[in-house]
Amino acid sequence: MSKQSLGSLLIGMLIGVAVGVYLGWVQFPVEYTNSSMQALAPRYQDEYTVMVSEGFLVDRDINAALQRLAVLGKENTPDYVQDLTERYISQSNFPAIPSMVALSEAMGRLTPLMEVYRLPPAPTPTPFPAQ
Amino acid sequence: MARSPRARNGIRWLALLIGLVLGIGAGLLYTWEIDPVIELNTAPWQLNPAARENYVIAIALSYARNQDLTLAFDRLRAVAPDRNVWQLVADIACERHRSIQIASNSDIIVMRALEQLYRSQGATGCADGQYPTPAPIVFMTPTPTSTPIVPVGPQATKTPTPDLPTPTVPPPVATTPPTSDRFILARVQSFCDAQLDGVIEVRVFDARGQGLRGVPVQISWGGGQREQFYTGLKPGREPGYADFLMERGRSYQVSVPGLVSEPRSIEAIPCEAQRDGQTVTVTTSYWINFQQQAN
Structure with missing residues (x-):
């Protein structure tokens, strides 16, 4: 050539x-x-997490919520939920805060920042007195 | 010395072309296979079927909590921009029902949430009615039973009655979930069907997505004319169903008592549909759904 x-x-x-x-x-x-x-995309992951937290308020099943969040593949799901909750609080994203706080609390991650946004506890059935 | 026509300006065009093809091939091999664009900003519609199902379930659960149909629709639209989103929800519920993925209370709540979402919008699937919401428990006040009459014996002497505190009656317990008389316009969608020539199919649902029988539906059109008909009177159709035949060229407004949404005008305009392989012109039909608001 x-x-x-x-x-x-x-x-x-x-x-x-x-x-x-x-x-x-x-x-x-x-x-x-x-x-x-x-x-x-992160914004959809965040939205999915908020939807799962709202679902948690419907069924109050923390194991089901953890299973639903596991698919996001986060290293530490409670850490991730806590971070996102605190981010929403700092951004004043009010519609998402109560359910996210409830989910964080159920995961044992209720921080002082979240305290004011706690929902009133769900009513529990009163046992019948023994006859 | 005369130059070859293929080597004008010192460039051999054939070699350049071969180089170009090889270069593009190498470039595409590198960008598509070796170092493709990193997948970071995946949208819900790009998810695989299992992930898409998870996403739709989360949407349904969120809707069960906030009852925000517009938000649910927008989210579902992001999952399936090119298909009927309500049917997508119905298909997912059906698939879960068929594959018996119902193992816990939470799974049942998921099925109810999915059904509440798709049935309120007129979609149907094999999971319809398979996981009914239990009827609210009603505590009946016991009716007093008649005391048998005892034969009268010797007259009893009156014993002094001790002073006892007056028993207080506990307040009645509200046992049925509160429902409002307010309705929202949940769906207005046109369709063109050769078998249905300008029909308004009205469906009225309660807050849980169950059809409501006996709801008066008011329809008005030009010149102040109006008519009222009731849901649940059509044989073979669901309880919350009623329909009305429009006249082409008119504009109609459909409403139910307690409607808090702004009623929308619908137009009986012509459209083209297929019948026996031929295109025929019929009048546009409409699906209109109303849903009761939960308190």
Whole structure:
């Protein structure tokens, strides 16, 4: 191969790589359609956690809530719930706070910051007096 | 010396082209396989089926708590932008029912939450009515029974009655969950069906998503004309169902007593539907759902 041909090939390859990288990263990036919850965008992960906390207020089943949150793949779920709750409190995200505080409390993570947002405890059935 | 036409300006075009193709191939191999865009901002619609199910369950549980239908719809739309979201919920409930994923009280609550969400919007599935909400317990006040008449014997002498404290009657216990007389307009959706020519299908649900029979539905149209009909009178249809046939070209408003939402006008406009492989023009039909608000 002559020097001229080799030079042309190299120039072509350089331009081609640049075009290929642009196409692959910018114009037509890989689009995932079979993703896990762990890959969910942070704002959706937060929203999912709030929904789970509202579900916890419906069924009061902390194990079910922990199972539902486990799919997010956080290293320490109670830590994550506590951080998110405190973040919502600091951002005054009022609609999400009561349920998140209830979930944090059920996980044993009720911090002084959360105290004022505690919901009144759910009524418990009164046992019948022994006859 | 004369130059070759393929080597004008010192460039060999064939070699350049080959280089370009090889370069693009290498670039795409690198960006799609070796170092693809890192998956960070996945939206709910990109989730795999199991994760999508988890997400929808969380939406249903959240709706069971806050009863915010618009919010639930927006969230479901993010999961399935290209399909009927209510049917998606019904399908997930059906799948869970079929695969017997119901092992705990929480699972039953999930099924009820899913059903409450999709049935209020007119979707149906194989889990319909499989996990009914238990009826509220009603404490009946015992009715006094008649005391048998004892034959009268010798007249008893009157014993002085000791002073006893007057027994206090405990206040009655509210046993049924409070429901309001307020309704919201939960759904207005047009559809075009060759078999239904301009029909308004009205469904009225209580706060738990159960159809309400006997609710008066008022419909008004141009020139101050109005008509009233009741839910639950159509044989073979669900309790909260009623329908009305529109005249093409008119504009209608449908309402129920206690409606707190703004009533929406619907137009009986023509639309095209398929019948026996042929396109026919019929009048647009509508699904309109009302839902009672919980107190």
